[in-house]
Amino acid sequence: MKIHFAAIIALVLAGCAPMSRLPPVDQKATQVERDKQLELALRENFKRTARLNAVGWRVLSANTDACGEAVQAAYGVISRDADSMPQEYRPIFEKLYGRHPHDVILTVFPDSPAARAGLMPGDLIVAIGNRDTSTADNKKAGRELAMKTRAGEPLQLRIRRAGIDKVVTISPQLTCAYPIDLVTNDSVNAAADGGRILVTSGMMRFAATDDELALVLGHELAHNTQKHVQAQMGNRMIGTLLGIAVSIAIGVDISQLGGDLGGMVYSQDFESEADYVGTYFVAKAGFPVEQAADFWRRMAVEQPQAIAHGSTHPDTASRFTGIEAAAREVAEKRAAGRPLLPEMKQ
Structure with a gap:
């Protein structure tokens, strides 16, 4: 009954359909364009996030006296890995930053501990403390270590830039704890x-x-x-x-x-x-x-x-x-x- 009713509706509405004869669309070209638009959207999102948090870093770090107990020791950096991206953006993320299991640094806030330590966008975080970040468990443990270190102790990172590993030490800075x-x-x-x-x-x-x-x-x-x-x-x-x-x-x-x-x-x-x-x-x-x-x-x-x-x-x-x-x-x-x-x- 539902099928017959749907057919009747389709026939009745056929007279309201578009009248022009559309040219054939290349599905491969459409997929290429879809990937390009996803890349543009991801790049713009990262650009806006970088600007937002760079300005926010200055505001949050200058006003800790007004934030009471809502303060934290932070580093002034944003990093992500492919698995943290929505599914449709993961191939684009890997295209931009390579296929690897590590976090990649996306943003370093100006005049932050991360900037003073010499970190740069595109650096890979391959170890936090003595925790290698090549596996999910170690990455989780490393991030937990980073959170504990935020009490004020320096944090040691091993980063990879252009295939060369380097150890850097970051001393965190107090900011208001409002992400x-x-x-x-x-x-x-x-x-x-x-x-x-x-x-x-x-x-x-x-x-x-x-x-x-x-x-x-x-x-x-x-x-x-x-x-x-x-x-x-x-x-x-x-x-x-x-x-x-x-x-x-x-x-x-x-x-x-x-x-x-x-x-x-x-x-x-x-x-x-x-x-x-x-x-x-x-x-x-x-x-x-x-x-x-x-x-x-x-x-x-x-x-x-x-x-x-x-x-x-x-x-x-x-x-x-x-x-x-x-x-x-x-x-x-x-x-x-x-x-x-x-x-x-x-």
Whole structure:
């Protein structure tokens, strides 16, 4: 019955089919093009990840005093192996970096312990400590050793460059322990979840300079250091409990509405605080903040509906003037030789 029905649908819709006679497509050429596009996508992902984490390294390492216990000793390097790639990208990864069982260094952050030790993109990590990384078990053990070494002791690596092995020693450096992840998404957005910082590929394209990208990362770092996620979760819980109490009284379940309303309490204030504190984080990392507010003029062009009306976030005009005021405050403290610390309520 299903087969007959499908045939009837196909016959009925046949009149709506394309009318042109398409030329034959070479399937081998299509596969070659598919591989080329995968390679372009992988290269661009690595390029964006490198830029994101290079800027992030400066912001995270300059503001450890604001991160409390959320700090770690890190090396300033990103490495991957073919097995860590999605299945469709593994042949491309091996084409770019060779077929071998080792991690390859993809990115070395400027002015990081890895950079000072002389590591370079393309180096193979063939041993961590005395653990050879040619087998999965040894690679896992080596990575565990690297994590333990992050307590502050130097880490010894054996790297292979152009077929020649070399032993290097890296002394780690403290940074804020908030990993920065690139999310493949066209929306112009970034977020913090209390433990990480997430930046979309759309935001990477929109943030035209590293100064603007630093402003985004400083803002999201401030969300984490100021515990905004935890505060909003608490507000949502209180709103839910109040909603349950009212639901019992009126006989209609509004607990979810209560939670939603509770979660929005202080939402705009949290965003304004993240802009303010984040401006200090960016300045401490050595990025200029004098023109930082212009980012929100560009955002207003991208999202004109947010110029005069905010929802969970303040409107872009308010954010512009708020960051301008924060930048002036930073400049005044610099001129007076005062520490670059945001003003806090008593």
